[in-house]
Amino acid sequence: MSMALIELDKISFAYAPEEPPVIRELSLAVEAGACLALRGDNGSGKTTLLRILNGLSFPQTGVYRFDGTEINAAWLKKQANAKRFHKRIGYLFQNPDVMLFNASVREEIAFGPRQLGLSEAEIAARVGDCLALFDLEPLADKAPYQLSGGQKKQVALAAVLALNPEVLVLDEPLAGLDRRTKERVLALLTELRGAGKTLIAATHDDGLCAALDAGILRLNAP
Numbered sequence: 334m335s336m337a338l339i340e341l342d343k344i345s346f347a348y349a350p351e352e353p354p355v356i357r358e359l360s361l362a363v364e365a366g367a368c369l370a371l372r373g374d375n376g377s378g379k380t381t382l383l384r385i386l387n388g389l390s391f392p393q394t395g396v397y398r399f400d401g402t403e404i405n406a407a408w409l410k411k412q413a414n415a416k417r418f419h420k421r422i423g424y425l426f427q428n429p430d431v432m433l434f435n436a437s438v439r440e441e442i443a444f445g446p447r448q449l450g451l452s453e454a455e456i457a458a459r460v461g462d463c464l465a466l467f468d469l470e471p472l473a474d475k476a477p478y479q480l481s482g483g484q485k486k487q488v489a490l491a492a493v494l495a496l497n498p499e500v501l502v503l504d505e506p507l508a509g510l511d512r513r514t515k516e517r518v519l520a521l522l523t524e525l526r527g528a529g530k531t532l533i534a535a536t537h538d539d540g541l542c543a544a545l546d547a548g549i550l551r552l553n554a555p
């Protein structure tokens with residue numbers, strides 16, 4: 334029996350009991366190494382679904398399984414479980430302001446690898462590599478809140494990649510980026526896909542879906 338890495342079994346999610354569910358009885362299976370694009374209008378539930386995949390929200394009904402383990406609030410409350418889970422799945426928020434909280438870009442990128450308990454040498458190597466991905470070296474000692482929107486997005490993506498997770502969950506990875514940077518991110522994602530990473534991206538960008546030859550899941554507003 335082949336088991337998908339990510340399995341949603343008829344999940345439903347509403348932000349409030351009196352509101353119509355944003356996600357209604359959705360089932361989904363994503364194999365390891367697959368690439369899935371979430372499409373749909375503003376407000377159709379893409380970000381909500383990505384939050385569920387990352388264990389930040391929990392469906393009221395249905396089951397989410399990651400590598401065969403049911404992901405729910407009780408399971409994630411155990412710190413060892415949460416740590417193991419978040420090591421395997423990385424999340425780029427739609428709004429990078431939510432993610433950036435360290436004093437410098439360098440510290441921002443070092444934060445995740447440090448949480449993983451890597452050696453200082455390994456942390457320095459990852460920080461160097463990830464700064465180089467987007468030529469962020471000149472910004473390394475700046476405070477993330479002082480950067481432009483597109484620069485913040487690049488730093489946030491570099492910080493996610495520094496963790497080197499098997500699954501990358503990306504919310505609008507190209508939004509707000511200039512053309513050259515978009516092309517860089519696309520090249521990078523193509524490389525990661527080739528390296529066997531599992532990619533799940535919410536996007537309004539047709540180019541991303543085409544470049545990554547992504548499967549498409551279209552969500553509809555409630």
Ligand SMILES: Nc1ncnc2c1ncn2[C@@H]1O[C@H](COP(=O)(O)OP(=O)(O)OP(=O)(O)O)[C@@H](O)[C@H]1O
Nearest residue numbers: 348355373374375376377378379380381382427535
């Ligand atoms: N924290 C929240 N509390 C209450 N309702 C919310 C919350 N976040 C989102 N919603 C509602 O849930 C629905 C889906 O929102 P979501 O952010 O998942 O959409 P989206 O597909 O990511 O949209 P976009 O393309 O604009 O990013 C919307 O109707 C939104 O108003």
Ligand SMILES: [Mg+2]
Nearest residue numbers: 379380427535
């Ligand atoms: Mg969204």
